[in-house]
Amino acid sequence: MYICGKLVTLRAIEREDLSLLQLWSNAPEIAYMLGGWHFPSSALMMEKWLTDLQADPLNQRYAIETKLQKRLIGTANLVNINWKDRNACTGVMLGPGEIKKQGYGTDTVIALMRYAFEELAFERLDTTIIEYNQPSYRMYTSSCGWKEEGRKKNYYWRKNRFWDQIIIGINRDDYFTFMEK
Numbered sequence: 001m002y003i004c005g006k007l008v009t010l011r012a013i014e015r016e017d018l019s020l021l022q023l024w025s026n027a028p029e030i031a032y033m034l035g036g037w038h039f040p041s042s043a044l045m046m047e048k049w050l051t052d053l054q055a056d057p058l059n060q061r062y063a064i065e066t067k068l069q070k071r072l073i074g075t076a077n078l079v080n081i082n083w084k085d086r087n088a089c090t091g092v093m094l095g096p097g098e099i100k101k102q103g104y105g106t107d108t109v110i111a112l113m114r115y116a117f118e119e120l121a122f123e124r125l126d127t128t129i130i131e132y133n134q135p136s137y138r139m140y141t142s143s144c145g146w147k148e149e150g151r152k153k154n155y156y157w158r159k160n161r162f163w164d165q166i167i168i169g170i171n172r173d174d175y176f177t178f179m180e181k
């Protein structure tokens with residue numbers, strides 16, 4: 001089942017997506033904004049990543065496709081899925097050069113929230129942000145109803161210095177209140 005927003009569709013990642021995903025995975029400007037890190041990705045590593053992903057139901061990663069042109073513009077995820085306590089972490093990434101500040105990120109998070117809370121009956125979603133990532137912070141908090149819940153001091157090492165990690169989240173009650181507005 002596709003996860004549908006108003007502007008985007010979240011679908012499974014296909015082998016044909018891998019060359020673009022490899023480019024994005026190696027783009028320094030994207031790596032700078034993301035909490036995770038890895039060494040340079042080869043085509044073979046991308047193949048293995050996709051194979052491992054198929055066998056991992058607790059870490060879901062999706063392609064973000066525009067509804068109108070059906071163009072791959074980024075990836076989104078629901079990872080660290082915890083079925084007992086009914087929570088998970090989310091992530092969203094639009095490719096470098098893809099259209100920003102047009103609502104695609106917000107639409108993706110809202111589609112993920114609707115899926116997590118209304119279809120999977122989750123209680124809570126979490127994510128973490130590097131302190132300088134204003135686009136992500138604004139997307140989650142001002143556009144999607146999430147709240148800052150704390151900061152871990154000097155959690156990330158980027159560009160020769162440490163930066164804080166911002167912890168943000170949303171519970172199902174807050175999601176339904178947000179959607180009523």
Ligand SMILES: CC(C)(COP(=O)(O)OP(=O)(O)OC[C@H]1O[C@@H](n2cnc3c(N)ncnc32)[C@H](O)[C@@H]1OP(=O)(O)O)[C@@H](O)C(=O)NCCC(=O)NCCS
Nearest residue numbers: 033092093094100101102103104105106135136138139142
């Ligand atoms: C974060 C990201 C997904 C946002 O996607 P987007 O489609 O540009 O965001 P939206 O258009 O939905 O905008 C959401 C909010 O963020 C704000 N915003 C977006 N880009 C911004 C920027 N460069 N500077 C300041 N605010 C910005 C928008 O103004 C909007 O806030 P508003 O509703 O108060 O006006 C996108 O910038 C991205 O992929 N960045 C690189 C990867 C990344 O950082 N992922 C998140 C890791 S935690």
